[in-house]
Structures are given as structure tokens and as C-alpha cells.
Amino acid sequence: MSATIAAIATPPGVGGLGVIRLSGDDAAAIADRVFSPVSGKSLREMRGYTAAYGTVFNENGRIDDAVALVFTAPKSYTGENVVELSCHGGVYLLQKVLSALYAAGAVPAQPGEFTRRAFLNGKMTLTQVESIPETIHAQGEQALHAAAMLREGALFREIQAVNSALLRICAQLSAWIDYPDEEIEDVDRADFEKIIAESTEKLTRLKNGFEQGRVLREGVATAIVGKPNVGKSTL
Incomplete structure (x- = not known):
């Protein structure tokens, strides 16, 4: 209670x-x-x-x-x-x-x-929780759209897909090592390397997307410098 x-x-x-x-x-x-x-x-x-x-x-x-x-x-x-x-x-x-x-x-x-x-209570995922302040503090259309994608679970689904793929190869490797006498499918090194490469590419893309999202959320600190009366205030 x-x-x-x-x-x-x-x-x-x-x-x-x-x-x-x-x-x-x-x-x-x-x-x-x-x-x-x-x-x-x-x-x-x-x-x-x-x-x-x-x-x-x-x-x-x-x-x-x-x-x-x-x-x-x-x-x-x-x-x-x-x-x-x-x-x-x-x-x-x-x-x-x-x-x-x-x-x-x-x-x-x-x-x-x-x-x-x-x-x-399972009403939202961690990424959906993180989307709430992103939505509240969005300062433009792109930031608001990014927050909506986060809230709808786009990031969670991508991470979950990578996690599932890596867990699958870990389980297969563990079974192959621990039960050599059982009729377990041989490890396909090429398949494993492909999954790891694809997972690395996805995680790298997500990391880069985080950096872009931070710029959308927080903006970029900018200084306009120059000689007097050349139009800095107009810019």
C-alpha cells in the first residue's frame, strides 16, 4: 500500500x-x-x-x-x-x-x-521519463519533435534491438562453451562479427544523435565580435 x-x-x-x-x-x-x-x-x-x-x-x-x-x-x-x-x-x-x-x-x-x-509502476520507460523535461524545456520545433520521438519510445526500441542482438550471441557462445558435448549449433564467427559491427554502428549513431539533440535543447553559446559600428547589434 x-x-x-x-x-x-x-x-x-x-x-x-x-x-x-x-x-x-x-x-x-x-x-x-x-x-x-x-x-x-x-x-x-x-x-x-x-x-x-x-x-x-x-x-x-x-x-x-x-x-x-x-x-x-x-x-x-x-x-x-x-x-x-x-x-x-x-x-x-x-x-x-x-x-x-x-x-x-x-x-x-x-x-x-x-x-x-x-x-x-511500469507506466513509462526510462527514456520516456527523460523525455518529460525535454518536452517542457523545448525551445523550438526540432527540439519539440525530438522530445516527442523520445516520449514515443523510438530511442528505447533502438537500444532494445541492440541489447537483444547482443544477448542472443552471448547466450549462444555460453551454451557452446559450457555444453560442448551437446548438439548445439556451431558458432558462426562471421555472423557474430556482423552483429557486433551493426550494433557498434547503431550505438555510434545514437551517441552522435545525443550530441545533436543537446544542441537543439541547449543551443550553442555564440559570441559576435568585431570593430565598432559594423553591424554586430543588427546580427
């Missing part, structure tokens, strides 16, 4: 909307202690992928109007029961709602903990 964590999911600052996310076995039960839907139906009774409009409150009374989104395990971002409360995006207001959730039994989420739980 995992502890139910809570955190503000939207960037800090004032805005029209602010979202607080809960994840864990008791997400709906804890949210029910601070959220009163106008329908009168508790969040625990709601189906996944449904929303409810209502009021967020604490021991002192009403805090704000809100919309609660319910996601049931395993069909959620983290693979756990998840509730997202969308309130008005005031800094103090969101902190007050978060404090009410802590008082109701939630614990503070550590940085990146929602995504960590998604990874541990």
Missing part, C-alpha cells in the same frame, strides 16, 4: 487555474475529506476519467470552487489512484488547499515523485 502524495502540479505564480494532484491508494478518500461535489456523490463512488464540480473546504469553511478529476488505477499517469483538483490559480489559495489535503492524510510529494511512481 503506497502513501498518498499531494503537490501543486502547475507552475508557481498567479494564474487563472491551479492544479493540485494526489496519487496513491487513498487519493479519492482523502480528497473526499476536503471536497464537496454539488452532485452529492463522493469521489470514491465515481468512475475513472470523470469530473465533478464542487467546493474545497477545511475546518474553517469554504476555500474555493473546484473541479475534481478522478483516475482509477492502473489507468492513470502514475498507475495509481489519482485525483486532480483544479482551483483558481492564486499562490496563497493553492497552498491553503494543499494544507487541507495534508491535514486530511496526504503527505508532501518529493520532486519528481509522480513520474518516479509512473516509472516504478
Whole structure:
């Protein structure tokens, strides 16, 4: 049974909307202690992928109007029961709602903990996890496209293919060495050398692609130098 964590999911600052996310076995039960839907139906009774409009409150009374989104395990971002409360995006207001959730039994989420739980619960691969900051910090179309490819598992599939090929020849070599008296297919050196060469080429290409991707993500530090009044500022 995992502890139910809570955190503000939207960037800090004032805005029209602010979202607080809960994840864990008791997400709906804890949210029910601070959220009163106008329908009168508790969040625990709601189906996944449904929303409810209502009021967020604490021991002192009403805090704000809100919309609660319910996601049931395993069909959620983290693979756990998840509730997202969308309130008005005031800094103090969101902190007050978060404090009410802590008082109701939630614990503070550590940085990146929602995504960590998604990874541990098999909702995404490590490369897909790495794509999240790439997507958030993309500064152009190419960087955004590269992040999307990473998120869709293109890198994972290529690495997995190399890994599978190398494991296959390792298994064949081990069997050939350990069980010489068995009827095991002879080692084909030419085939092994071809697989190793192809794997090396793929990994080298991926390494070079990483360097290109870093340029897309971070840009290139550039200095424009020259004599005064020759157009540096225009450039």
C-alpha cells in the first residue's frame, strides 16, 4: 500500500487555474475529506476519467470552487489512484488547499515523485521519463519533435534491438562453451562479427544523435565580435 502524495502540479505564480494532484491508494478518500461535489456523490463512488464540480473546504469553511478529476488505477499517469483538483490559480489559495489535503492524510510529494511512481509502476520507460523535461524545456520545433520521438519510445526500441542482438550471441557462445558435448549449433564467427559491427554502428549513431539533440535543447553559446559600428547589434 503506497502513501498518498499531494503537490501543486502547475507552475508557481498567479494564474487563472491551479492544479493540485494526489496519487496513491487513498487519493479519492482523502480528497473526499476536503471536497464537496454539488452532485452529492463522493469521489470514491465515481468512475475513472470523470469530473465533478464542487467546493474545497477545511475546518474553517469554504476555500474555493473546484473541479475534481478522478483516475482509477492502473489507468492513470502514475498507475495509481489519482485525483486532480483544479482551483483558481492564486499562490496563497493553492497552498491553503494543499494544507487541507495534508491535514486530511496526504503527505508532501518529493520532486519528481509522480513520474518516479509512473516509472516504478511500469507506466513509462526510462527514456520516456527523460523525455518529460525535454518536452517542457523545448525551445523550438526540432527540439519539440525530438522530445516527442523520445516520449514515443523510438530511442528505447533502438537500444532494445541492440541489447537483444547482443544477448542472443552471448547466450549462444555460453551454451557452446559450457555444453560442448551437446548438439548445439556451431558458432558462426562471421555472423557474430556482423552483429557486433551493426550494433557498434547503431550505438555510434545514437551517441552522435545525443550530441545533436543537446544542441537543439541547449543551443550553442555564440559570441559576435568585431570593430565598432559594423553591424554586430543588427546580427
